[in-house]
Amino acid sequence: MEKASQTSTGPTWHALTVEEIKERLGTDIKKGLTKEEISNRKEEYGRNELPQEKKQSELMRFLLQFNNLLIYILIIAAVITALMDHWIDTWVILLVVVLNAVIGYVQEGKAEEALAGIRNMLSLHAIVVRDGKQKEIEAVDLVPGDVVLLKSGDKVPADVRIVEEKDLQVEESPLTGEAQAVEKDTKPVDENTLLGDQTGMAFSGTTIVFGKARAVVVETGGRTEIGKINKMVSGVQKITTPLLQQIEDFSKWLSFVILGITAAFFAFGYFFRDYTISELFLASIGLVVAAIPEGLPAIMTITLAIGVQQMAKRKAIIRKLPSVETLGAVNVICSDKTGTLTRNEMTAKTVVTQEKVYNIEGTGYEPRGEIKIEGKEINIKEDKVFTRFMQCLRASNNSEISKNDEGNWEATGAPTEAALLSLSFKAGFEEFTPERLDTIPFESSYKFMATLNKLDDQKFIFMTGAPEQVMKKCSHNLTADGNKEIDRKQWEEKMDEIASRGQRILGAAFRPAEEQLNEINLPLEENDFIFLGVIGIIDPPREEVAKAIEECKTAGVKVKMITGDHALTATAIGREIGIEESENAITGQEIEEMSDEKLKEIVRSHGIYARTTPEHKLRLVKALQANGLLCAMTGDGVNDAPALKKANIGIAMGIKGTEVSKDASEMVLADDNFATIVNAIKEGRTVYDNIKKALFFILPTNGAESLVLMAAVFLGIVMPITPAQILWVNMVTAVTLALAISFEPMEKNVMKRPPRPNDQPILGKHFVWRIILVSLLIGALTLGVFYYMQETGLDLVGSRTVAVNTLVCCQLFYLFNCRRMKGPAISKDFFRNKYVFYAVGVLTLLQIFFVYTPFMNNFFDTRQLPLIYWLYPGLAGLLVFIIIEAEKFLTRKWWK
Template sequence: MAENEQQKWFAKDTDDVAQALETDASSGLSQDEASSRLEKNGKNELPEAEKEPTWKKFLKHFHDVLIYVLLAAAVVTAILGHTVDTIVILAVAVINATIGYFQESRAEKALEGIKDMLSLEATVIRGGDSQEIDASELVVGDLVQLRAGDKIPADLRVIEASNLNVEESALTGESTAVEKGTEPLDEDTILNDRDNMLFSGTSVSSGSGMGIVVEVAEQTEIGKINASISEVDDIQTPLLKQTARFGRIIAMTIVVVAAIMFVIGYFFRGYEAGEMLLNVIALAVAAIPEGLPAILSIILAIGVQNMAKRNSIIRNLPSVETLGSVSIIASDKTGTLTKNEMTVTAVMTDEHDYEVKGTGYAPEGSIEKDGETATPSEDKTLYHFLHAVKNTNDASLTKDDDDNWTIDGDPTDGCFLTLAEKAEEDIKDLEVISKIPFDSDYKYMAVLVDVDDERYIYMKGAPDRIFERADSVFDGGEGRDFNESEWEEKMTERAKQGERVIGVALKKVDSSTSEIDHEDIESGMQIIGLAGIVDPPREEAIEAVKECTRAGIQVKMITGDHADTAKAIGHQLGIGDGEHALTGREIDKMSDEELDDAALEYDVFARTSPENKLRLVEAFQRQGKISAMTGDGVNDAAALKRADIGVAMGIKGTEVAKDASEMVLVDDNFRTIVNAVEEGRRVYDNLKKTILFILPTNGAQALLIVAAILLGLAMPLTPVQILWVNMVTAVTISLALAFERLEEGAMDRPPRDPNAPLLSGYYIFRIILVSVIISMAILAVNISMLNQEVDTAIVHTVTLNMLVFAQLFHLFNCRSEIDFAFDSNFFKNKAVFIVSAILIALQLLITYAPFMHTLFGTTALSLDQWILPIALGFAVFVLIEIEKLITRTIVRKKGKTD
């Protein structure tokens, strides 16, 4: 058999295709030859991705530089025989990994989703006999028979076509079925225009045909998409990049400081080596925010739950935060920005232009002339137009159990049924006496009917077929002469608005006429009018695009439709200027550098292939943009996976698109993306507040231990006591910040810079300020108590409670960055008060429960010893509120100056 790689089968004549593949175009391959090819080349199946074992997924959550430092500390304590310390440290690490695993683990099912699209059986001709075989046994050169409803089992070159129409929207993005033929095409014909090819995974919507298998398995177009999904690397979210960088800086700082402290303590302060190792471990444990990974996962999980309530299903946690930093949304058109429901928007007759209100298949709306509802019985032209389109029709309009209107049949026929239902008067279903069914060869349909005791032929079809048969224009009387240029102008006017145009005509015949054929409509037809049909934009999508613009987010439309349609629909949505669009063919000719500039310059991209979409997303990312890609088809899958966040449609989206995405819109509503962005910004703001709250605990503890080593004092806290403080603040009171409301003006600011550091200069200042206040106050108390020879257990317990209560009061400072704590939202976040009560209960437990004394080395405190923790907490709150007042004054004065 001839080599078939990289062949342009669509550019070859059918005889040449058969010859190149060494097959017979009438009898197909012999059974022996088919078996030989199957054995040599393998089955028509897509390769399965190797699944990652569960144990490996779990262990990956230990892959964090801070956890490595923590595990190293556990090893040292184990060597030194401090078993309790070792167990507690290891328990913290395991808890973090477990939370991360259960919150972030997701099955990679994209490849399985693609496999589910493939046909299970195929009808082939082998040795002249027709037989049903498993689609996996198809080989290149097989002759496949097709009929309405069949799934295409492999990539085929069409050799016979009888009214063959194929639904390809999942692969190409086309909103209507594609008519197929057999003639060869130009070699530079793009995928969407290869109307002599049938692609695996698509389906026959009407007609019948036959094709030769030219590609199987991974060589098919769907196989190439499958491979591109496998090859696309997952993009690390901005938050993960920032926390990873943040963790490395902290780890390096801890290791360096710990080494310096060991040298100072051992050589200059007289500590023993073993004691100094424990001190250094205490320092490392104090400085590591080991609860941070867990709390970040929990806050993100809460964000996921909130988004689910707003019809957004998030498939992995970091994507919640990524939404808040999105700067470009690259959206598919069909079914995402538009309804994917054909709608008649205008009817044009000789004398009037009618505007049709209402979109979609629901018969809700009206037909208006000059702003007033038109009455068909008073307008003979409109009367016949509506009867014609309703009865030259093979579709049916129904309402399902959920009160949604659906079409059974061709969408173009369906939208005319909806049009007729919108009329103010009842448009009758007429008895069809004779019929010429629609066929793609002649592109029209005609029926013979009786209307008001008179017999007519109604004809509906492509305008050019109507024009060439028209002698006059219907006006309710004898009619006037037909001027083709006038009607061509009407058609062009609607086409420029992105509409598909259908023509309607009639012919009055003798009442004795009982049958019609093509000769009866070859001439003498009277034009009734034209209809403009469009897949309408979602009303809510138009508003959502405006909100995205206000939030500094660019919306790009990427579609498989023709450029004129794309430009018109984009302009209606507020995307682009209605004049400029970049086509897939133009993208193919561009280098990556040229595309980088064009990707930002253009807002509308038409006639795009799967490769074009992927390249566009990569171009956005090379330009430093955080991109979201919305889509619903198989053709979107690679770009969905490559994008910083892929957004799939939940209702009309394919399983492949959903499995390749990070977010699924339950309601297929573009506006839901805006809600998700809003939630993403709220989550990120609350994450920063949480870090602002947690880090002073680590800073204060680290400063306290460093000061103790430098002064040659006993350690104020043991490693396990430090872990208690860190974890109890992380998993209780810091959780309250996850429920803070969206800050005012959050959706009026531009997306944040993904390269900006996690902590701003002001945040670092606040963290250092709070750390110094807490550590110096505790150090002073420690020195005083040690001078009074207070028992070590009491010193540790007082110190532990001072740290915790300082953080408890500081929580209320952190609810807003610089605004006053007691504002109108003070009592709206009930979680703050609930977790505060829980924290107090835990502190009472570690202070008074005997078993906690054994585990953590604490002891019971007298009532007067509680004054110090409470007083320090109150002092921290007051001092930070004063600092916020000063900062607020400076910021607002600077804002007025600017």
């Protein structure tokens, strides 16, 4: 088995030096390309845009909704009834067929929008140097070898190799998923370096957030990293939902069964009974109409729609209707870390001084949380070292935190500085605003920030930054007993311990300043500062995530973290929130070296994957599916789009997610919260339960109608019910009784059972047994009542009217059996679904209208009956209810 290649064939631009780039692309970094070179390269490479695929026409999308065997059979039945001048039957059948097609057309997703969204991310313009002159051009006209100028706020117009830079920082979340800006330089890196660590490259669709640069275009259009993602998205074949696959298979099976039975039915009537061809055709069509559950597509759609509404109330927005029930069947959730499992808000969790370790409570930027040592809250006023530490964090800081209109705390400025500011507020230093006289802003070349401040009558220089750089300036560290010589080896051990928790580390230092000092400049003197200590910062887990993951375990759903972050950070977060197999994270580099077979084995036992690329995410989803697992995938960036589309259900972030990720997904989280997925799984399982209950109701009642007609032919008697009457029964029971099941509330313990197996047939042993039993029971009672009415002297029209009422009453009582597939129908939750009782009331009124209005009597060939004739249908229905409840009681131990 071949290993997945990390890069496409061609140069690994990030591994080449600036000189090698110039030589390979034949460009002059100062003057750029000439007009002749640009013209030749346009012919060779084409425009800098993503290729577009031909879209399917709207008409074809609509016509494809009729591509179903059951629909073909109904259309043929409509044609035959029209030829026989039975236009009522024809129009009713065609109405059902067209409505089904419209519903399917409306609910079908538009996956091509994901590709359009990716194209919209590309920069529209670029500043280039050509023929020694600087000019602005349309980004689509860029060619490899072009020299582009980039500055803060620009969107990178193509994949470029940086050849000159000044404090360049690029936000690459569209590709890596991590919002933290990446510092860039001109140095080459190893060939096997993953995309997130290619510091000499800037990629199309990412954004310059700080500094400026001169760069050479190395890849354009479909050859860029975002172009590769576009190709992956367009190449991913969408998987149908489990239920739709089951219903499709069931429809094919049912179609052949119905056609076979109908053919045998017609042949028996022709050869062994004295029916005319016309009568047999009409009876056969009646049998087809009776057997086909034409109301099922509408009931399924309504049930799914109700599930969508319930999920929307829980902040889960379903974009593609059939995906509702997929949630209930997922075996594994692949989740991004930042913003989904975590808050995407940096938080200071640990402060370490020479003598003490302080643990900080609270999450996010909200300045609320106690500061403790070994579980005990400290008295900050008595802790001189910690007080000076907080003064430093408050003074050497350019960020702000404040409440927004919704009452949530948010940051303005660098997230890391905002975390330090929140910590100082927790310590009571919100009002501490020392006068700032001068500042040295943070730059990547020296990696610290320093400020000159006046406190009362004394001046201080405060410094924060990378601990190794800050420590270089220090000879001593502050303790409760004064300044002591710094022990660098001891501090390295302390920092290693904090880093093992997945926390980023910042250092802090200070020194008193001379009274006459009014400005500070680089270089600051070495060994002149007093080291205060280090702060451990992390993007903390959401408070509700650990509980949600525990609930997933109970429900048999595994959670796997797939992130672009570093392995240590990912492992620490995974361990804290309870993801299984979180001891050792698998890195993207390791995935790179695995064959597909090896990865298929690895995904069974490992829960955390770090430093991943879009290709890795897609491979992981495929590996999980190769193990027979139904996979949900969360994501928010362009890099997530291929995996979102490939997953059985893609889940995008509504707040921080890109439009590309939303268009590639089936569900959007309005609150970006992992716990919302767990709530949606509950609703998904409820939706599947209700669809199965609808099948439990519809199929046996359709079977009973079919048996009534077949029994009449086999016995050689007149038809107890006409095809038009069967259509009436199917229509009124579908829009009332079957519809009411869609509103059944969530059953208890829905999250205490494992996901249903992917290969579990929709018709299990118990299901088949119930269909046969109820079909025979209702069919026999309907036929028996019809016979009895004939025996008592009631005419044919009256006997058929009573038979129709018997069929309806039996279905009405059977509805209550179906509300609980195995449990008793009468329980303390009996009245929870008020729509059942509304449906019973509406159905009763419809049957009264059916029996007692002249218009309906003429239309359906029925007649008005004395009230005594309602007694027989009522008793038959009650008998059905009692027998099925007894059957449920006896078989409860047999079929788990």
